[in-house]
Amino acid sequence: MITLSILLQAAASLGxxxxxxxxxxxxxxxxxxxxxxxxxxxxxxxxxRQPEASGDIRSNMIVAAALIEGAxxxxxxxxxxxxxx
Numbered sequence: 001m002i003t004l005s006i007l008l009q010a011a012a013s014l015g016x017x018x019x020x021x022x023x024x025x026x027x028x029x030x031x032x033x034x035x036x037x038x039x040x041x042x043x044x045x046x047x048x049r050q051p052e053a054s055g056d057i058r059s060n061m062i063v064a065a066a067l068i069e070g071a072x073x074x075x076x077x078x079x080x081x082x083x084x085x
Contacts, residue, residue: 018083025079032072036065 043061047054
């Protein structure tokens, strides 16, 4: 409960720049979700067309999803640091 009150007090004193950073963090998370969803859908279509290559397709999908997730995580951390600092 104390954490919530601290967060609410911090949110009351946010400027427009800090709200923009929060908006950027949200956009980074949404973009990563859409990107990983497209990768997963395309991988499933590829496996359905060529089942014998499912191992290679799956490993490439995991690598691509990890790269997207890493970039999104980095963007969210930078945006949150802009809010805190």
